[in-house]
Amino acid sequence: MRKIVQIIFISFFLLMATVSYGEEIYKVQKGDTLYSISKRYNVPIQELMAVNNLDSIA
Structure with missing residues (x-):
């Protein structure tokens, strides 16, 4: 039983690591x-x- 739980646990994390989120590009508008x-x-x-390489908001 313990082996099954370990396999499920590891499989879950491997699956989550391979899920990628869609990349979306947005053109910034005035304002x-x-x-x-x-x-x-x-x-x-x-x-x-982070994705826009900004160090500060200003």
Whole structure:
């Protein structure tokens, strides 16, 4: 029984590691802010900053 649980556990994490999220490109419009984009697409501001190589909000 313990082996089955281990196999299921490992399989679950391997499956989760291979799930990829769709990449979406958004062209920033005049008046957009990191906050408004993060709320519209439900993405944390820190993640937006990381993928766009931003060091600070200013």
